[in-house]
Amino acid sequence: MDSLNSLLDGFGTALTPVNLLWAAIGVLLGTAIGVLPGIGPAMAVALLLPVTYGLEPTGAFIMFAGIYYGAMFGGSTTSILLNTPGESAAVVAAIEGNPMAKAGRGAQALAAAAVGHFAGGMIGTILLVALAPTVASLAVDIGAPDYFAIMVLAFIAVTSVLGSSRVRGAASLLIGLTIGLVGLDQMTGQQRLTFGSLQLADGIDVVIVAVGLFAIGEALWVAAHLRRGVSEPIPVGRPWLGRADVRRSWKSWLRGPVIGFPFGAVPAGGAEIPTFLSYVTEKRLSKHKEEFGKGAIEGVAGPESAASASAAGTLVSMLTLGLPTTAVAAVMLAAFQQYGIQPGPLLFEREPDLVWGLIASLFVGMVLLLLLNLPLAPLWAKLLRVPRPYLYAGILFFAAVGAYAVGGEALDLVILLVIGLIGFGMRRYGLPVLPAVIGVILGPAAEQQLRRALQISDGSAAGLVDTPFSVTVYAVVVVLLAWPWLKKAVTRGRRNVSA
Amino acid sequence: MTTGTRTPAEARTPRSWLREHSEIGVGVLLLLLGVLVLTDALTMDVDLTQRGPVGPRTVPVVVGTGLLLVAVLLAVDVLRGGRGEAEGGEDIDLSEPSDWRTVLLLAGVFLAHAVLIGPLGFPVSGALLFWGSAYALGSRHYDRDPLIAAGLSLATYFVFDNLLGVPLPGGPLMEVL
Numbered sequence: 323m324d325s326l327n328s329l330l331d332g333f334g335t336a337l338t339p340v341n342l343l344w345a346a347i348g349v350l351l352g353t354a355i356g357v358l359p360g361i362g363p364a365m366a367v368a369l370l371l372p373v374t375y376g377l378e379p380t381g382a383f384i385m386f387a388g389i390y391y392g393a394m395f396g397g398s399t400t401s402i403l404l405n406t407p408g409e410s411a412a413v414v415a416a417i418e419g420n421p422m423a424k425a426g427r428g429a430q431a432l433a434a435a436a437v438g439h440f441a442g443g444m445i446g447t448i449l450l451v452a453l454a455p456t457v458a459s460l461a462v463d464i465g466a467p468d469y470f471a472i473m474v475l476a477f478i479a480v481t482s483v484l485g486s487s488r489v490r491g492a493a494s495l496l497i498g499l500t501i502g503l504v505g506l507d508q509m510t511g512q513q514r515l516t517f518g519s520l521q522l523a524d525g526i527d528v529v530i531v532a533v534g535l536f537a538i539g540e541a542l543w544v545a546a547h548l549r550r551g552v553s554e555p556i557p558v559g560r561p562w563l564g565r566a567d568v569r570r571s572w573k574s575w576l577r578g579p580v581i582g583f584p585f586g587a588v589p590a591g592g593a594e595i596p597t598f599l600s601y602v603t604e605k606r607l608s609k610h611k612e613e614f615g616k617g618a619i620e621g622v623a624g625p626e627s628a629a630s631a632s633a634a635g636t637l638v639s640m641l642t643l644g645l646p647t648t649a650v651a652a653v654m655l656a657a658f659q660q661y662g663i664q665p666g667p668l669l670f671e672r673e674p675d676l677v678w679g680l681i682a683s684l685f686v687g688m689v690l691l692l693l694l695n696l697p698l699a700p701l702w703a704k705l706l707r708v709p710r711p712y713l714y715a716g717i718l719f720f721a722a723v724g725a726y727a728v729g730g731e732a733l734d735l736v737i738l739l740v741i742g743l744i745g746f747g748m749r750r751y752g753l754p755v756l757p758a759v760i761g762v763i764l765g766p767a768a769e770q771q772l773r774r775a776l777q778i779s780d781g782s783a784a785g786l787v788d789t790p791f792s793v794t795v796y797a798v799v800v801v802l803l804a805w806p807w808l809k810k811a812v813t814r815g816r817r818n819v820s821a
Numbered sequence: 822m823t824t825g826t827r828t829p830a831e832a833r834t835p836r837s838w839l840r841e842h843s844e845i846g847v848g849v850l851l852l853l854l855g856v857l858v859l860t861d862a863l864t865m866d867v868d869l870t871q872r873g874p875v876g877p878r879t880v881p882v883v884v885g886t887g888l889l890l891v892a893v894l895l896a897v898d899v900l901r902g903g904r905g906e907a908e909g910g911e912d913i914d915l916s917e918p919s920d921w922r923t924v925l926l927l928a929g930v931f932l933a934h935a936v937l938i939g940p941l942g943f944p945v946s947g948a949l950l951f952w953g954s955a956y957a958l959g960s961r962h963y964d965r966d967p968l969i970a971a972g973l974s975l976a977t978y979f980v981f982d983n984l985l986g987v988p989l990p991g992g993p994l995m996e997v998l
Contacts, residue, residue: 359912376986489898490905493851493891499884500858507877514881515861538931544912545927545958546919710912712969715954718927722934722950723977726943727987735935739928746924751847752905773875781875 325455332678336384336686344381345683348388349690355389356396357702358713359404362412364649365536366393369720371529371657372727379661380676384683386657390650391443391687394633395695398435398626399702403428412629414597418614418621425617432699433561434571434619436692438626441575443688445627446583446634451681454670458642461667466775467786469643471795473768476645478799479588480757487752488806494753497744498761501526508770526737527728528656531762534738535755536649537721539745541714546746548710561699571623574604578627586635588647593629600628634684641665641677644767652759844905848896855888926957942992947974 335341351373355366370389374382401412402419415435422431481491504515505525516522563571578600585596604624605614614621639645644665646652658665663673670677695702725738748755772786779785787793801808862881907915930953937946952970960966978995981987 372981372987373985376981376984487898487903487905489891489894489903492887493847493895496851496884496888496891497854500854500888503858503881503884510877512865512877514865514877515858542924542927543908545923546921547913547915547917548920548923548958709960711955711958711960714958715951715960716973718931718954719947719951719973719977722931722947723943723981723989726938726989727981730988730990732935732938735938736932739931739935742931743928747847747850749908750905750919751844752907753847769880772880776875 325451328455328674328678329451329682331675332680332682333685335380335675335679336682341381341384341679341683342686344377344385345388345687346690346694348385349392349687349694350388352389352392353396353399353691353695353698353702354392354705356393357399357705358396358708359400359706361393361717362397362649363390363393364532364653365540365717366396367650367653368529368532368536369717369724371533371653371660372724374657375660375727379663379673380679382657382661383676383680384687386654387680387683388687388690390633390654391439391630391684391691392695393650394629395436395439395691396702398439398629399432399699400706402431402435402622403703404706413594414601414625415622415629417601418618421615421617422619422622427617427619429561429699430563430567430619431617431622433563433696434567434623435626436561436695436699437563437571438575438578438623439630440688440692442579442582442627442630443634443684443691445576445579446586446631447681447684447688449579449583449631450634450638450684454638454642454681457638458667458670461642464667464791465789466771466778468789468791468795470768470771470775470786471792471799472643472645473764473771475795475799475802476647476760476764477757477768478802480760482802482805490751490753491757494748494755495757495761497748497753498531498758499765501531501741501758502762502765508766509773521731521733525766526741526762527734528659528763529653529728530725530734530738531741532649532653532656532759533721533724534741535745535748535758537717537724538738538742539749539755541717541721542742542746543749544710544714548714561696567619570610570619573607574600574620574624575627577603577607578624578629579631582628582631583635586632586647587638593632593648596628596632597625600624637684641669642667644669646760646763649756649759652756652763655763842899844899845896847905848892848899851888851892851895855885855892857885858888859885923957923959927954930954930957938990940992942994943989944971944974944978944994945992947977950974 336345351370352366355361355370356363361369367386367389374385377385397412398415398419401416402423405416405420419431419435422428477495481495482488500515502525504522506512506516506523507514513523581600581603582593582596585599586593601621601624604618604620605611608614608618608620610618610620633650636646636648636651639647640651640655642665644655646655655665663669663676721738721742722735725734726732728734745755747753748758775785776783779788787796858881862878862885865878930950933953934946934950937949941949948967948970951973952966955966955970978989978991982989982991
């Protein structure tokens with residue numbers, strides 16, 4: 323098998339001592355940052371991006387893979403021990419994990435989560451190995467109109483599926499698209515929204531937007547509402563599982579990826595929906611239904627496994643189509659662009675060492691995660707006690723380092739602050755952040771594909787819908803847009819008041 | 822933030838009406854942004870550079886129009902009682918009003934860092950950023966805070982500049998050492 327050989331080559335790359343070291347550092351840093359309260363995986367990845375700037379691409383992405391998985395596991399630790407999920411995907415882990423921790427079974431909850439991440443990540447990455455080359459070879463044939471259609475789907479999906487208000491999602495997306503417009507037009511070199519500034523002519527770096535919206539925005543928002551008297555984390559020993567726990571969990575670990583992986587691969591996936599679906603499934607299938615809500619181990623094992631597998635699914639569309647479906651993938655795509663590498667169908671042909679090294683290091687990263695994090699869990703739990711002023715001052719500090727490292731310009735710090743203030747306002751008024759980040763990253767690419775497609779069709783709009791693929795995608799877009807009305811038609815009689 | 826206990830609109834003064842509907846301001850900002858994008862697009866000189874049927878103007882016009890549309894829809898939604906839900910979180914207490922003093926102090930400290938990083942270099946400016954931020958956030962350990970700030974800033978400088986190969990300005994302090 324072709325991809326199996328490539329994968330073996332990838333292991334050759336990933337298992338060199340230097341790259342193994344980067345993977346281990348990535349896992350440790352990712353967990354350490356992800357455990358800190360208030361920091362989800364997306365912010366952890368954005369904050370740690372500058373750490374990889376000095377490395378060559380392969381080493382950088384191997385470290386990145388470690389950071390990603392480490393940050394996800396770190397987020398679950400916070401959920402379980404503090405009952406305070408750092409991001410929406412970790413909400414489910416708190417539902418069952420925190421009652422377990424309160425009942426003195428925190429060690430088991432952490433172990434179930436860690437093994438869940440391991441199992442989900444392993445199965446998800448195996449599916450990635452099996453599927454990605456096929457998807458990539460199919461995607462080679464798709465043209466500009468198809469790409470544009472997929473990007474429209476991504477825009478519509480992030481604004482209407484996630485979050486509670488479509489208007490606010492659309493507002494966020496448009497803010498992102500506007501930021502993406504700043505700079506020279508890619509095709510004609512025309513200045514747009516630069517107001518004569520030379521520095522703005524280069525455009526606003528995606529990393530600055532991501533760090534500004536996630537890190538600075540979050541730090542300012544928390545600063546405005548800092549809780550006096552912080553909730554106490556529950557102390558925990560070394561995680562372990564008894565035989566009865568394993569007997570209850572192993573099926574959940576295996577079921578999670580089935581739900582998680584497909585949702586990760588489609589736009590508007592992310593881990594939010596699959597973790598919840600997995601939780602509901604586990605509850606329905608469990609023999610211990612009465613324990614749910616009071617600390618059922620299946621309710622930790624299944625969703626955590628689903629979350630990890632959905633991260634692997636995310637990588638399928640990120641690597642083969644260049645399409646980020648979650649905030650973390652969006653930041654990763656920005657990292658690829660930093661190295662002048664464009665993910666897409668040709669990535670597997672042009673950069674086989676990089677891609678397969680990255681995929682192999684996902685396996686390595688997961689083994690390291692299990693080996694390092696189980697023994698270190700009590701130490702991670704201590705990080706939950708960092709005084710809040712230091713924590714948020716540290717976020718601002720490292721955000722400033724990251725933004726400055728992008729181009730060595732002090733002006734970037736001012737732009738970072740302005741974007742951070744936008745992020746603050748968005749949090750205040752309930753505008754979701756993800757559509758803006760997707761807009762900044764995909765906006766310029768979508769414009770290019772649109773113009774290319776219309777150039778081929780000589781300006782006729784029919785050129786956008788002349789392939790079966792693009793027609794199918796637009797049909798999905800229409801269903802998504804019409805969904806509230808469709809739902810109303812189905813559940814007639816119940817008035818929906820939410821806007 | 823949506824709460825179920827709102828008194829009827831007639832019973833309130835214009836000022837509290839404004840506070841209640843401050844989200845309209847978001848609509849106004851979006852409207853201004855839309856006008857800005859449209860103006861920039863329409864004043865663009867495209868005759869010479871246009872290649873292909875879609876020039877550099879089209880997408881900005883679409884985005885600008887979209888902004889105007891969303892601004893209106895958002896304002897309508899707010900007037901009909903819709904509210905964007907403020908984001909909750911681990912360390913967030915939404916029952917208290919926003920603490921603007923802290924936010925402004927933090928923004929000021931951050932701006933000072935942007936100005937000082939050139940002349941003072943990263944180690945000094947970064948330490949001031951950390952200490953200033955911690956102070957703004959309520960830390961008052963005058964013995965411990967500056968030490969942590971200086972240690973963190975110096976360590977970061979050495980790790981990035983020497984180990985990771987990401988250049989940061991050393992400033993006069995590093996020239997002396």
